[in-house]
Each structure stands twice: as C-alpha cells, then as structure tokens.
Amino acid sequence: xxxxxxxxxxxxxxxxxxxxxxxxxxxINGLDRVSEATRKKVxxxxxxxxxxxxxxxxxxxxxxxxxxxxxxxxxxxxxxxAVIGGTVEVAKKAxxxxxxxxxxxxxxxxxxxxxxxxxxxxxxxxxxGTHKTADFYQTIRKPTILVDRYIDNSGHDGVMIDNYRxxxxxxxxxxxxxxxxxxxxxxxxxxNDGKDRYWGYQRAMVEGGVSPDPKYHKQxxxxxxxxxxxxxxxxxxxxxxxxxxAANNLICQGAIKAIRDLNLEIGEDISLIGFDENxxxxxxxxxxxxxxxxxxxxxxxxxxxxxxxxKDKSTDETNPKKVILDVELMKYGSVKKMN
Amino acid sequence: xxxxxxxxxxxxxxxxxxxxxxxxxxxINGLDRVSEATRKKVxxxxxxxxxxxxxxxxxxxxxxxxxxxxxxxxxxxxxxxAVIGGTVEVAKKAxxxxxxxxxxxxxxxxxxxxxxxxxxxxxxxxxxGTHKTADFYQTIRKPTILVDRYIDNSGHDGVMIDNYRxxxxxxxxxxxxxxxxxxxxxxxxxxNDGKDRYWGYQRAMVEGGVSPDPKYHKQxxxxxxxxxxxxxxxxxxxxxxxxxxAANNLICQGAIKAIRDLNLEIGEDISLIGFDENxxxxxxxxxxxxxxxxxxxxxxxxxxxxxxxxKDKSTDETNPKKVILDVELMKYGSVKKMN
DNA sequence: TTGAAAGCGTTACCAC
DNA sequence: GTGGTAACGCTTTCAA
Numbered sequence: 001x002x003x004x005x006x007x008x009x010x011x012x013x014x015x016x017x018x019x020x021x022x023x024x025x026x027x028i029n030g031l032d033r034v035s036e037a038t039r040k041k042v043x044x045x046x047x048x049x050x051x052x053x054x055x056x057x058x059x060x061x062x063x064x065x066x067x068x069x070x071x072x073x074x075x076x077x078x079x080x081x082a083v084i085g086g087t088v089e090v091a092k093k094a095x096x097x098x099x100x101x102x103x104x105x106x107x108x109x110x111x112x113x114x115x116x117x118x119x120x121x122x123x124x125x126x127x128x129g130t131h132k133t134a135d136f137y138q139t140i141r142k143p144t145i146l147v148d149r150y151i152d153n154s155g156h157d158g159v160m161i162d163n164y165r166x167x168x169x170x171x172x173x174x175x176x177x178x179x180x181x182x183x184x185x186x187x188x189x190x191x192n193d194g195k196d197r198y199w200g201y202q203r204a205m206v207e208g209g210v211s212p213d214p215k216y217h218k219q220x221x222x223x224x225x226x227x228x229x230x231x232x233x234x235x236x237x238x239x240x241x242x243x244x245x246a247a248n249n250l251i252c253q254g255a256i257k258a259i260r261d262l263n264l265e266i267g268e269d270i271s272l273i274g275f276d277e278n279x280x281x282x283x284x285x286x287x288x289x290x291x292x293x294x295x296x297x298x299x300x301x302x303x304x305x306x307x308x309x310x311k312d313k314s315t316d317e318t319n320p321k322k323v324i325l326d327v328e329l330m331k332y333g334s335v336k337k338m339n
Numbered sequence: 340x341x342x343x344x345x346x347x348x349x350x351x352x353x354x355x356x357x358x359x360x361x362x363x364x365x366x367i368n369g370l371d372r373v374s375e376a377t378r379k380k381v382x383x384x385x386x387x388x389x390x391x392x393x394x395x396x397x398x399x400x401x402x403x404x405x406x407x408x409x410x411x412x413x414x415x416x417x418x419x420x421a422v423i424g425g426t427v428e429v430a431k432k433a434x435x436x437x438x439x440x441x442x443x444x445x446x447x448x449x450x451x452x453x454x455x456x457x458x459x460x461x462x463x464x465x466x467x468g469t470h471k472t473a474d475f476y477q478t479i480r481k482p483t484i485l486v487d488r489y490i491d492n493s494g495h496d497g498v499m500i501d502n503y504r505x506x507x508x509x510x511x512x513x514x515x516x517x518x519x520x521x522x523x524x525x526x527x528x529x530x531n532d533g534k535d536r537y538w539g540y541q542r543a544m545v546e547g548g549v550s551p552d553p554k555y556h557k558q559x560x561x562x563x564x565x566x567x568x569x570x571x572x573x574x575x576x577x578x579x580x581x582x583x584x585a586a587n588n589l590i591c592q593g594a595i596k597a598i599r600d601l602n603l604e605i606g607e608d609i610s611l612i613g614f615d616e617n618x619x620x621x622x623x624x625x626x627x628x629x630x631x632x633x634x635x636x637x638x639x640x641x642x643x644x645x646x647x648x649x650k651d652k653s654t655d656e657t658n659p660k661k662v663i664l665d666v667e668l669m670k671y672g673s674v675k676k677m678n
Numbered sequence: 679t680t681g682a683a684a685g686c687g688t689t690a691c692c693a694c
Numbered sequence: 695g696t697g698g699t700a701a702c703g704c705t706t707t708c709a710a
Contacts, residue, residue, distance in 0.1 A: 007480070009687055020697040025689060035695060050478070055458040056395055056404065057687035060702040065395065067438075067459070075424045078417075085414045085441070092440060097455055099406075100439045101431060102424070116436055119394040120406070139389070141346070257622065279618045283596065348703055359681045364705060374679060396703035399686040 008051045017045040028053050059121065068096045068306065069117035070126045071110060075102040079249060079276060079295055080128065083147060086299025087126055094307050096123070105130050118142070124306045126299075132190060143309035145302040149191040150322065157309070158322045159302045163193050166291035166327040167200030170245050170273040173289070173329060175208040178338030179243040179271060182210070185230045185255065186247035187222030194222070197247045197275065216241050220251070227254025235262055235270065242271060242338065249276035256280045256288065271335040286333035293327045301325065347390045356384040367392050398460060407435045407645065408456035409465045410449060414441040418588060418615060418634055419467065422486060425638025426465055433646050435462070444469050457481070463645045465638075471529060482648035484641040488530040489661065496648070496660045498641045502532050505630035505666040506539030509584050509612040512628070512668060514547035517677030518582040518610060521549070524569045524594065525586035526561030533561070536586045536614065555580050559590075566593025574601055574609065581610060581677065588615035595619045595627065610674040625672035632666045640664065 010028075014021045019038060026032035027042045045051075059065040068091050072080040080102075088098045099117055103110040110130045117125065124143035129151065131137065137146070137154035150158040167184075174182045182205065189195040198217075205212045218234060220226030227246055231254065234241055246252035252274030256266070264270050267286045274281050274290040281288035301323060349367075353360040358377055365371035366381045384390075398404040407430050411419040419441075427437045438456055442449040449469045456464065463482035468490065470476065476485070476493035489497040506523075513521045521544065528534040537556075544551045557573060559565030566585055570593065573580055585591035591613030595605070603609050606625045613620050613629040620627035640662060 011687080021688080022690085022697055022699090023695085026696090029689085033695065038695080052454055052457050054460060054687050055455075056460045057399060057702090058689065060396060060399065060687080060704090061689045063702080065459075075427055076417075076420055078415075081415050081420050084439075088414055088440060092452065097438050097440065097452075097459060099436050100423070101427060101436065113431065113436075115391055116394075118391050120404075120436060121393060121395045253618075260622075260624075279592075280622055283599075283619055283622070285599075350703080360704080361681060361683095361706080362679085365680090368705085372679065377679080393703055396686090397705065399688090399703080400705045402686080 008049045010051075010053065013042065013045050013049060013051050016049065017042045064310075065121045065123055066096050067099055067120065067122045068124055068126065068303065069099040069114075069120075069122035070101075071114060071117075072100070072102050072128045073105040073130055075100065077250075078278070082295035083126075083128065083299035083302070086296040086301075087303040088299075090300045090303035090307070094303075096307065103130050107131050107136075111136065114140075123310045126302050126306060143306055145306045145309075147298055147302050149193055151192075155320060157305055157320050159298050159305065159325065160193075160322065161293045161298070161325045161327050163196035163327075164200040164203075166275060166293070166329070167197040167245065167247070168204045169200075169327075169329045170275070170289075170291050171201045171204035172208065173273065173331070173335060174243045174245070174271065175204065175210065177271070177335050179335075180210050181213070181216065181239065181241040182243045182245065183216035183218065183234050183241035184245045184247060185218045185220065185227055185234075185251050187220055187226065187251070189219075194247065201245060222248055222250060224250040224254040224257075227251030228258045229254070231255040231258035232262070235259075235264065240270075243335065244270060244272050246272065246274045249274065249278040252276070252288065252290070253278055253280045256284060260284075267334045267336055273329075273335065277330075288334040289332045290330050291327050292330045294325050297325060347388045349390075349392065352381065352384050352388060352390050355388065356381050404460045404462055405435050406438055406459065406461045407463055407465065407642065408438040408453075408459075408461040409440075410453060410456075411439070411441050411467045412444040412469055414439065416589070417617070421634035422465075422467065422638035422641070425635040425640075426642040427638075429639045429642035429646070433642075435646065442469050446470050446475075450475065453479075462649045465641045465645060482645055484645045484648075486637055486641050488532055490531075494659060496644055496662075498637050498644065498662045498664065499532075500632045500637070500664045500666050502535035502666075503539040503542075505614060505632070505668070506536040506584065506586070507543045508539075508666075508668045509614070509628075509630050510540045510543035511547065512612065512670070512674060513582045513584070513610065514543065514549065516610070516674050518674075519549050520552070520555065520578065520580040521582045521584065522555035522557065522573050522580035523551075523584045523586060524557045524559065524566055524573075524590050526559055526565065526590070528558075533586065540584060561587055561589060563589040563593040563596075566590030567597045568593070570594040570597035571601070574598075574603065579609075582674065583609060583611050585611065585613045588613065588617040591615070591627065591629070592617055592619045595623060599623075606673045606675050612668075612674065616669075627673040628671045629669050630666050631669045633664050636664060 010021050010024050014024045026034045027039050091098045101113040107130050126145050128147050134151050134153040144156040146156050146158040150160050184201045218230035220230050246255045274288050349360050349363050353363045365373045366378050430437045440452040465484050467486050473490050473492040483495045485495050485497040489499050523540045557569035559569050585594045613627050
C-alpha cells in the first residue's frame, strides 16, 4: 500500500531505468557528464521507487562517512548541551551527521565509546575528554578537536577559553571593590580548566597583596550540591568571607540557593561571582556577576575547525592549533563596594 | 612513532597472524568454533596492530549498523535534552550508538535529515516530529518510535504522557482552592501535546461550573518570552486572573519572571501552576506547583521499545503500541486557598 | 578447525 | 555519454 523507502538499491533503479548502475551513480552524485534525457529518466525512476542511496556503502569506497562524533562527560549539563548544539548546527550545514555519547567522566567508558565511533568510521572527533594524560589522545590518527579541556602533547587541535584570566578578573574585581576575605569554591583539579581557575584566583590575590586563606578554599565536586554545602559552611564559620567566587555554573547555582536559604542578601551580606551564565544567576536580584564564556561558539568553532581538517585531509599532529576564545566579566551588581 | 589506530584491516591481521580472514572474523565475533591456540594468536596480533574492526563494512553484509537516530525540534531545550540523554544511555548499554539532529521545528529540515539518517542505514528512529500529518510517517519502513507528539495512523509506536489529564488536574486544583478567574498561557495547537493541555483545562473549567473566559486564554509561542509578555498583559488587565496555568516549562519561566518584575508574590497575589519541572519553578519561594512528567524516562522507554523492535525485526505497522507515561501534580504551595 | 570465495551497495577507472 | 567491473572491509556459506 505504502511507498517503500529503502531496500531499493541502485541496481533496481538501473534496471527499471534501463541504464547501468554507473549511470545512476553519476546522476546521484551530480558531477559527471550525463545527457539531460537520461538524467531526467533516472531521476524519475529514483522518485517513483523512492530510492534513498546507501551512503554507508558509498563510504566504503570513498573512505568518508560524513559522520562527526562528539564525546562529552555528561549529556544533560547545559554547558555540554550548548557545545553539542553548536556542533550539530555546523555539522548539518556542511552535510555531516553527528554521533553523540556521554562518558559519565569515566576513562574506560570514554575509550570504549571512542573505539565504537572509530569502528563506525566517523570522519572526525570532538572530545571533551576525561583522560588525563596524552597517550590516549596520541593514538588517535583521525582529525580530532579537544574542547574545553586541553591536554598538552596530545597532538590535536583545541578550542578553549581563558580560564585563568576569567578567574583572575573576577578576583581582581572583588579586590578592587575592597574585599579581602574572598573565598573560592571549586572541585578537583583533574583538568586544566578547573586548575587554571584556581590559579587565576591565587595570582590575583597575591598580586592584590592578600594572602589567600586556605579556610576560604572549599574544594568539592563541581556539582550543585557541593556548591550549596560549601556555601553553608563558609557562611556559618566564625569569620565568614565577604565574597565568594563560584568556579562553575552548578556550584554557582548551589551557592545562590544556600544564600537564599540562609536568608542573606546577595550583593549586600555576601558578594558573589559565578563562572558561566546560568538560569538562576540571571534570575535573582541583583543579577549575579559572572565570567561569561561563549559556550555554543565553542561547539561551532570546534566543528568548523574539524570539518576543515577533514576536507584538507590533514591530521593535526604536525602543528596543533589552539584557539582560545574570550571570556568576559559581566558585572551585574552582586559585588558590594566595601571601600 | 605512535601506534596506529585504523587503516589496519582484517586482511593485515590475517596476514601477520598467518590465518585466513575468515578465521580472524570468527575470533572478532567470538561465536564460532576456533581453536584456543589460533584464537590467542589472532588476539595477540589484533592487539599489537591496534586493529579496530570496521563495523560499517560488517553492517553491509549483516544489514545492521547498530545506530539509532534521534530527531528533535530543538537540541538545547532541557526537555529534549532529557529525552536524548535517556536514549543515549539505553542505546549505549545495548551496543548502539546514537545519531542526533535538530530540525528547528521545520518540516522540510526534518525530511532532509531523516533521509540522511536513512541513507546512513540507522537501524531505528526516535522522532519528536514536526510533521503534522500521517503521510510522512507512513512511508517509514524501519522501526520508529514517536515521542511526545503522536500522529494517529502513522503506523508507529509512541511514547507519550497524558497531557490532557495533567492540565485537567492542574485546573481542578485551582478550582478546588476556590479560583474562578483561571488563565491559561499556551502556544499554537499544532500538535496533540499542546492541544490536549488546552482541552484538559477547558473540560475541568466546564465541569467545575466555570465558563472559561477567552480573555484569559493567552495563546503565544511556547517560548519564555511569550510567557513573560502574556503574564504582564494578564496581570495588567482591568480584572486580572487570580490563577495562571503555564502550559510548558519555558512559558512558566517567563511567567515567574514577569511576576517578579511586577513585584507580585507567587501564591499570594497570583497563583501559578506550571507544566514540567524547571530550574526557576523549583527555586522561587514558595516553589511553583507543577505537572511533572518523566522526561528522561520518555527517552529510555522509547529506546527500549525501539531496540526491542529492532531485535524482533518487527516493524510496527501491524499493531502500533502506545505507551502513556504518568504525570503527577506536584503541589508546592504556589496556589492560594480562596475559600 | 580452517580457508576460499561470493556478496553486501556503492564508486571510479577503463573501454567503447 | 555510457557500460562493465574491480575494489572497499567485512561475514558467511561451502568444502576440505
């Protein structure tokens, strides 16, 4: 009863159109010289039979699947979602489809799924990696872009932001407004992104002539709950800080909730700066000052670089390119002037 | 210098292991009888050569790519993200990888990308479709699950929630608390989900002996800004409603922001119920009562059903299965008692 | 237990 | 302009 999509092959088309498969292939791919008459004839048959070319078979001969693979730690964190969104958008415009998987931040999982994508012959990879050393990345011989977390000597391109500067600017902003009891809430320093934020904070403090008090460094898990707990602890200490730098989006959300639950006023009882925009930071009054990074753009950038690499057939090991996107301190009024 | 992944084929392995490709194939796939000695030998070579089987080539002969394709309107809306997340999780456990694309709610785009996935020989599809009529879906001859938006006579399975009941319960809750000026903010009735929510509201109103006032039906775009504007308009009318039902997550967020900007108090000056949980609804005090739906579970359910279909090699046109997941009214205190 | 060879749906080269 | 056919990397009969 219904038109059948698929299971029709190029041979069927050739047969009913009374031409060779070679000819059909030519009209499918457009580029070859074939008389207008046969072209029309073939096109008509393709339409009638509802023929969809098996691009996977084609990929066997031309060594190109037009598939991009994206590997992220966690598929529901808005930051990763934004990166994926940017990638998919650019990919589809360029005729690529996108494979996606999340690793739950587990190295073994990452290896497994990466290999699975390799087996599927993806043309290139965008990795927000979980592996901490270069050797995993070094064995990859296909165009690959490392996003957000960069591993030195990996031999691949990277798209990152200046975490160091972001944290530095935020901390300096506190100092300029007269704060000295400035706390930082972050997570494990497993990757450069988190580590750099911490050291950006450190440097600004020292440069500002304030020696950072370890009591004011709460190192938890990068998750909301950790931000919540750490904020409670900080604010209930004998000498609470006057300012808190929340080193990622989830920690910032946790901090906002904790401050609310303690019945404190942001920008009055406690100053706050977050890293990365988030729904809550934008909602509360005053809005929370944040270090803003171009999340979606990280995905589009990475995809563009990757597709270029693929088209140039250049692997990147010769001269890896590192693109550092700009961060910006968005001052919204959650920092009180103390002087 | 570095171990090479890929470009090594089964032939290379066979050659260096001094066996036939058939034998190598057997050990890769485990299932066949092959002596322990040769097995070990082959395995060793595979490891040394860092051989990753080309599963795409394999798929040509066994007609199975182990790829699932997910098509959503918008890749960054938390609802779709949750569905994708659930799907990916189930898929990878079952050995499938996931292709993802967003259509921007455009029928032509949907057709294009669907066809692209078809050409890639995906084994099955999960669609949050944009097409409004059955014919598009009817031509699909591969296992397919329609999620959230169901199209009758599509010939495919569906995973949905009871939008009608959700809206009905929400409205009834308002009525029971003595409200009569109950507004609803929704978007276009292009699909069953939105339409059902409206009619659930209608029925509850009528059953409650209140004839719905068209002034209190704001039909905008399903986006946050629309929810914001509609709320402003409603509350600035001569006779504002005492209760608002925000028919999706984004509209609800917009409503919350508008209420905040009008300096009104939720649950006091205006009662509010949302559809779908969201960050803001959970943050404000009192929390906003919402119709909760199991978003992530919709994805896992769909993936499980799909994989079962694929394994059974059953297309679904014979007896489509509709799974309706439960919604629940989470009463958090944003509805004032008027009687 | 192992190997040879056909075949999966394409493309691309080489003839005509 | 068009057709025949080898080749892509694998699986799976069929024989040995």
